[in-house]
Amino acid sequence: MSIVAADNVWILTSTAFVLLMSMPALALFYGGLTKTKSMLNTMMMVVVAFCITSFLWLAYGYSLSFGDDLGGVIGSLKYLFLNGISPKDAAPAAENLYHYLFIFFQMTFAAITVALMAGAFVERMKFGAWMLISALWATFVYFPVAHWIWGGGFLSDMGTLDFAGGLVVHETSGISALVGAIMLGRRKEALMQPSSLPLVAIGTGLLWFGWFGFNGGSALGMNAQAVSAAFVTTIAAFIGGFVWMGLEWIKYKKPTSLGLFTGIIAGLATITPASGFVDVFGAMVIGVLAALICFWAVVSLKNRFKYDDSLDVFGVHGVGGITGAILLALFAKPDVADVKGLFYGGGLSQMWPQLAGIAIVGIYSVVLTVVIFKITDKIIGLRVEKDEEVEGLDEAIHGEKAYTREF
Amino acid sequence: MSIVAADNVWILTSTAFVLLMSMPALALFYGGLTKTKSMLNTMMMVVVAFCITSFLWLAYGYSLSFGDDLGGVIGSLKYLFLNGISPKDAAPAAENLYHYLFIFFQMTFAAITVALMAGAFVERMKFGAWMLISALWATFVYFPVAHWIWGGGFLSDMGTLDFAGGLVVHETSGISALVGAIMLGRRKEALMQPSSLPLVAIGTGLLWFGWFGFNGGSALGMNAQAVSAAFVTTIAAFIGGFVWMGLEWIKYKKPTSLGLFTGIIAGLATITPASGFVDVFGAMVIGVLAALICFWAVVSLKNRFKYDDSLDVFGVHGVGGITGAILLALFAKPDVADVKGLFYGGGLSQMWPQLAGIAIVGIYSVVLTVVIFKITDKIIGLRVEKDEEVEGLDEAIHGEKAYTREF
Amino acid sequence: MSIVAADNVWILTSTAFVLLMSMPALALFYGGLTKTKSMLNTMMMVVVAFCITSFLWLAYGYSLSFGDDLGGVIGSLKYLFLNGISPKDAAPAAENLYHYLFIFFQMTFAAITVALMAGAFVERMKFGAWMLISALWATFVYFPVAHWIWGGGFLSDMGTLDFAGGLVVHETSGISALVGAIMLGRRKEALMQPSSLPLVAIGTGLLWFGWFGFNGGSALGMNAQAVSAAFVTTIAAFIGGFVWMGLEWIKYKKPTSLGLFTGIIAGLATITPASGFVDVFGAMVIGVLAALICFWAVVSLKNRFKYDDSLDVFGVHGVGGITGAILLALFAKPDVADVKGLFYGGGLSQMWPQLAGIAIVGIYSVVLTVVIFKITDKIIGLRVEKDEEVEGLDEAIHGEKAYTREF
């Protein structure tokens, strides 16, 4: 197979879309959910994680993730600083694409995964601590896990499937967010007081748009799977949003915009691992279950255990990603990509590798995050001073405020 | 003809663009024009219409619109829940595209059409009423009319042309918006007090961007018509904006940003039906006329008759769409797509089917909207309580507010 | 070579991206940096410049820039009002593309270049003056310079390279911004008081996204250079942002979001002329130097000379564009596009045409801007009344305000 122009157009467009998801989409989504006095800090956490992770990706991340497999565990260092790669080369992992493009596309995935975590730590974390955590976590969690599943590592050998990042992206960041939030402790004012729901709306809309590239681009070319993945992604999104809003309406008598938007994101995150394998019907069911299960996680689970996963990274992304990776084993339809789920005659054959993958990635994320947070606490300390927290991090850390009105 | 990769890339990209037009673009555009106390409600009207219409599209809308023609009036039910369609199939209506993609692309049109209407009903409609209206209107107005013109129904047989939705999208929603606004009655505070013009700017910009897919994508592939349609669309947009601003400058001594943005949207809506048929020169004239005629509709007509088409859905979209569908019969240039308008030697041959189409779609929209509103009024009631209206719908219906500032 | 569908998809997508950079991205970026009381005026300056320049582009600008070369200095008038161009024609300058598409893509470059300048004149310029300046400057500066470098004029003969507009876009607008700011004089309240940093964040994110089309699209098709240009552009962006933030951290103990965003833009502007010629390593160095040099220009140079380049158009775009055009001569790698910079065995062969080009374009921009401002001052006057300036231009000129809150 050789370079296919149309495939490269689609993946370069997809890369732009996924970049947009970090900046500005996620930055705005998280910033809008944060209290006004710390919203710039939240946005900067997202952007700075993008910068750091992208740099490490070029330095050694791509090589660790997609270099020659060493014992199923990690990639070789052959691509350090993209050594020896010429712009005209085809990608070893997708020979229809330029190598640069494959690296670039995957870079935006690495970057947003780290940035996602930030949502659990807002309004109280030292900025330097977050930078160190970003670097360590990308290196020791994301790069290896990406290798295991996407880079030819042992999980892909086991048959674990993850189309666009239910495990690699959402489970890793969601579980680590939970662990980190517990270690970091609750905010002094541990409630959600969204500075700006219109910003959350912009963020949601741009994330949805970007997900065309995230899931649709994960087909690594323009083909039936790319189209199908983009289509089912949108279906899960609008159903997730609608059902979540309905749950609120029933439970609280008030359907909220935040609920609608949260459900959309839950639908998107949940369909992600399954998006290349399920059809329209599967997507509808996944959309409904995404809303039900994530709603439960965000509303009941979190309130029961009192952890301060501030912007619900675990409840939406972690739980959603895991749920989707399991549902894949039920709803995968051979029509789409030759994978048979339980309901299409595949029995539980796909379930075991999925559960094993989820468990291994989950445990690994927990352990590594504990270690990374301990180290960071030792070197830099995790939390800002109490006064700074109450004053707001924008003033305290950055000497700025989000809005200025002259008289 | 078989699946063409480049065409699918363009249409999948266009689909993402058109989705973006609903959420977040239209949501922000309308939200920014609404009073602060009800802006979330407005945004939710847009998003919830998107959810409902998209779901119905999958359930039976696509089938009614594009299923096998039954007597010129409606499509058959053969595609209920996309029954029997595999991701690898080509679309019957466009064999260069995947069937899924064609359905997906058209879905975003159905959804935004319903959402557009919301602008006439903001700040006073019951949320449940809007949901019911969305469902009924999509079913009884949009799906049939889309069939008549785009799905092989009697208007296409008559020769009525509508490249990207002057009748199907803008006339139906604009006229129904007017009828609905009259039946719903004026707001207690029937004036436009835009909560945030910067949000309107974002909305305008993203709508413009999305219109590349709306009009450019309506060529259903990458070809000279797609490029030309996108190009003339932008031309009408910037000319429309500039002329509208100029009219304000002359009339009120103040050129406003809202006028500039409104003119851009008027240009975009007006060129829509003609965008696949006219050249650069036609686009310029259409841009100027879009501004003149819609300005007159919004400023004079509305003030004369005192209906409360709150965000000018009729004045901009309805009037624009109709105007464009007529101008098509004057400016269509055979060079572009083998259609000859009056000024290119075609005489009035294209004018009659255009006028007939406009009249039929208009009358049908009026009648159906009256019925739908009556039914909704019976079942749910149309308006919120006076107190809720004054308090603001965000608090009253959703228990939220757009912005929170801690002290 | 004949029309290539995939190339047209990429360039039409790129055109949409570059349009997005003007509206809404640049409008928001600049609007968010402006004081609240004048932010609509700033946004309108951007949009109105877009309208005027685009119109002139169709009228005669394309012809002057890309018409048949007359003595190396200007294009012929053969394409007045796109006379004689049919939608199906291929572009003479890029036969893989539709002629309309080439014109359209280049139009968005002309428009944003003029709009960029506005940042230096905000909060004090008469609206009519700005409109006249836009028209004159597009005509007498942009169109000729675009011809010299991109349209087959004498600078391209001399070998000056400018991949996507370091000279044509950033140097011209940046230098003219400086000259204009000096002639216009300082604002009464000559300090930056950003009305909304979240808007700046949106603007930055969308600009970054749009730059995929700006630099990636400048390859005029989908090929290795397009991918490489987009990739190195993002690399320079995130490195520029990170380094700028680091400089602030060191110097002021406060890393700001505005610094992070400014550095991103500096990286983007600086890599622009070089983006089709350098590899990943070159991009990293350019990113670092972009931040260092533009930081120095914005912080030290500006404070030393006390000109009121209000939003740092010169400091970021002018200095960045020039820097990138020079660095190209050092880091161009033959691997990418057969151009050899100093560090890849090319000696200084590329340096001379770069320096000559920079000097000629710079001097020409200075002289013409002085003349244009003098003329405008005579005809219309440059500045608003002092009272209007203090009251804010939104109220004074446009009779609007950005935000309205009912009680």
Place this chain on the structure above:
Amino acid sequence: MKKIEAVIKPFKLEDVKEALLKYGITGMTITEVKGYGRQQGHTEFYRGAEYVVEFLPKIKIEVVVRAEDVDGVIKAIAQAARTGKIGDGKIFVSNIEKVVRIRTGETDEEAI
């Protein structure tokens, strides 16, 4: 001269303004404030977590009037602002010793 400060529900501002104009008052100054009182705050739900807003938006109207107008003005305001539901607000009266109109330099009753 007296200053009458009334804290009212925001959506009653229009009515109160009309009542004051009818009474003949042509100057007033209003401020957005937040009130805490017997009226319980309301509850907002963000992702299912209750968040009680204790400080409710109110409007404070300040009018400086001649002493003899105090009772009439109080009555006008109270009537216009009353809904009968808790949280209608309060009126406070205090003494003003001197008034100056900046534009003209007029003082006291002339300046009101």
Place this chain on the structure above:
Amino acid sequence: MKKIEAVIKPFKLEDVKEALLKYGITGMTITEVKGYGRQQGHTEFYRGAEYVVEFLPKIKIEVVVRAEDVDGVIKAIAQAARTGKIGDGKIFVSNIEKVVRIRTGETDEEAI
């Protein structure tokens, strides 16, 4: 009756409210204000240019109380609002001649 106006640091609002509730005060009105005083403003940097914010955000709390409560309330507020650092704010007391509760028409001490 007396009006006690206290200008405090914003992040102390919660503490002061608690202190007032404990004292038995159940009504108050608060306003976002900006204060200028000995506390020097702080400096913001925008692209390296210093920008001194001279007017700092403060909260003004207004409570109308019976005369005999004045000292107690002052003490409660002062204790709760004190950080010991410059800019803690001030308390001003003035006389209120009349109070009306809009909802019921009750007046004076009954209306507080």
Place this chain on the structure above:
Amino acid sequence: MKKIEAVIKPFKLEDVKEALLKYGITGMTITEVKGYGRQQGHTEFYRGAEYVVEFLPKIKIEVVVRAEDVDGVIKAIAQAARTGKIGDGKIFVSNIEKVVRIRTGETDEEAI
């Protein structure tokens, strides 16, 4: 001690502050308010529909001063705030019975 409240045009704040500093006043509290008065509101046009903004943005400055400073301060403010055009605003003076500086507990004139 007296409280001087001045309602002025927003763009005059800077001048008034300078005038007060020159007079020796170093503390003040300012509030964004809306004013209704003889100055007719201005008209905004949204899509050609007139919308009269009746409540115009104003700034309220509050300064508590020693009684003997009242006249001087009034003069300083009035001079600095005057444009001669309608809507320049008003100054109101009232009595303050007690002042406490929260940080130190100082009272009255010491606390101003």
